Structure formats: C-alpha cells, structure tokens
Amino acid sequence: MKVVAAYLLAVLGDNTCPSADDLKAILGSVGAEAEDERIELLLSEVKGKDITELIASGREKLASVPSGGGVAVAAAAPGAAAAAAPAAAETKKEEKVEEKDESDDDLGFSLFD
DSSP states (O other), X not given: OHHHHHHHHHHHTTOSSOOHHHHHHHHHHTTOOOOHHHHHHHHHHHTTOOHHHHHHXXXXXXXXXXXXXXXXXXXXXXXXXXXXXXXXXXXXXXXHHHHHHHHHTTTTOOTTO
C-alpha cells in the first residue's frame, strides 16, 4: 500500500511516469523501507496506463461490491432485532450513570487550578 501511495504522490507532483528511483526517494524521505519487488510489480501493472482511468475503473468495481451485510440479517430475523433493542437501551442507561459517577470524582478541585 505504501508503494501505491508513493506512486500517487509522485503523480500528484506532476511526474506522470515515476521511476523506481522516484518511488524509493519518496519512501526514503519518510523512513519507509522500499521493497524492489513490489515497486517493480506496481510499475509493470500501471505502465502505459492513465492513473485517472485506473482510479475510475477501481471505483466502478468497488461500487458493485455489496457492503450491507447487516440488512440481510435484520430482514431474516425481525423478532431478534426487536428483542435486542431494549437491551441496547439498558446499556445506554448504564453508560450515562457511569459518566455521572466520574464527574463526582473530582472532589470540587482540579489539578490545573
């Protein structure tokens, strides 16, 4: 991931075709270790391609990935979701009580007064 970030930083810096040395310099400037195999793999994959087109195609692929796993569970077990709601409310009440207790611990003075 750090190699991809270095590549994108180089492209943002108006270097449309960064070399391995460019990426190593960027990674070295922040103390990150440069792995030659990963740099060469990335450069071979993006060679001759426009970065904006690569990002656009990646967004399209991510848009097709389902990310609503909780919806199927809630639809399958509506009774279980209703039963879980009161338990969640009780937990919230307990948390509020604990917060009040913590504010009483200061005994009327502060360390920074």
